[in-house]
Amino acid sequence: xxxxxxxxxxxxxxxxxxxxxxIRSFVGKILEQIDIPSDEKDNIILAVDEACTNIIxxxxxxxxxxxxxxxxxxxxxxxxxxxxxYGLSFEPDTVPVPxxxxxxxxxxxxGLGLHLIKSLMDDVKFKIIPGVRNEVSLKKKIAQKSISRI
Amino acid sequence: xxxxxVNNREVSNVNVIDLSGYLDAHTxxxxxxxxxRLIDQNKFNIIVNFSSLDYISSxxxxxxxxxxxxxxxxxxxxxxxxxxKKIFNIFDLLGxxxxxxxxxxxxEAIQKFNSK
Numbered sequence: 001x002x003x004x005x006x007x008x009x010x011x012x013x014x015x016x017x018x019x020x021x022x023i024r025s026f027v028g029k030i031l032e033q034i035d036i037p038s039d040e041k042d043n044i045i046l047a048v049d050e051a052c053t054n055i056i057x058x059x060x061x062x063x064x065x066x067x068x069x070x071x072x073x074x075x076x077x078x079x080x081x082x083x084x085x086y087g088l089s090f091e092p093d094t095v096p097v098p099x100x101x102x103x104x105x106x107x108x109x110x111g112l113g114l115h116l117i118k119s120l121m122d123d124v125k126f127k128i129i130p131g132v133r134n135e136v137s138l139k140k141k142i143a144q145k146s147i148s149r150i
Numbered sequence: 151x152x153x154x155x156v157n158n159r160e161v162s163n164v165n166v167i168d169l170s171g172y173l174d175a176h177t178x179x180x181x182x183x184x185x186x187r188l189i190d191q192n193k194f195n196i197i198v199n200f201s202s203l204d205y206i207s208s209x210x211x212x213x214x215x216x217x218x219x220x221x222x223x224x225x226x227x228x229x230x231x232x233x234x235k236k237i238f239n240i241f242d243l244l245g246x247x248x249x250x251x252x253x254x255x256x257x258e259a260i261q262k263f264n265s266k
Contacts, residue, residue: 017174017175020174020176021172021176024205039239042236050207050208053174053207053208056175057175099245100244100245100246100248100249101249103215104215104249112211112212112244113208113209115243115244116207116208116240116243116244119243
C-alpha cells in the first residue's frame, strides 16, 4: 500500500456545452494516472459530463459566462470529484427517479442525468447554499492495487 | 472539442442514420435536425446505427425520446442497431430497452420493418 499516493487537480471552465469535450479530456487525463478498468473510467467521465451539463442547463440557464470549478483528488482508495458553480440552486431531493415509460407518455426527459450520476458513482452529495454556490461531490472507491504503481 | 457526425442513407425503404463520434448536450441538436428532416419528408421507418459512436450522454438519449411518439403515431418506428457494450449499458441503465427495439445489425432491423 502506498500511503503517499495523491492527486489533486483543479480546473475552471465556462458554462457552455462547447466545453464539455474539454471537461471530459481533463477528467480523462487524470484518470490515465490510475490503473482502473476503462469502463470505470468511462463511467466517471460520463458522470462528470452529466453534472456539468446540468449546471450549464439549469444553474446557468445556458448563459455561457458562468464558472464551473472542477477539483479532482485521489487519495488512498478513493477518487473524489468536487464540482462547484455559482448559478441558480435546486433541491436535489425533489428530483424524482425517472420512470422511462412515464417520461415517454409526457414527452419529457427530465432527471435522466442525475439518475445516471447516482447510478455510475458510489456516493453523490450536494451542498447547496442558495444564491451563493452549489457543490456536488462525486466519489468512487478504487482498488488499492490500482494506485500502488504511482 | 466535440466531434459528432450523422450520415443518412436509405436501404429497402428504411432510412438509416449512422452516428459517429461524441453525442452530448453540445452535439445533440445535430441529431435532432437529422430526425426533423426525415419527419418533414414523411419518412417514419428509421434505423439509427451506433457502430461508430464513441460516446453518448443523457442529452443524446433525450433526442430519441423527443421524436419517438411522432414517429410511432405515423405508423413508423425508431429502431436502434449495432451498439457497443459501452453504449448499450447507458441505454440499459435508463431503461430504454423497454421502449426501443435494439438489434445486432441493420439487416435484422430492416427485416423487422419489412415484416410488419
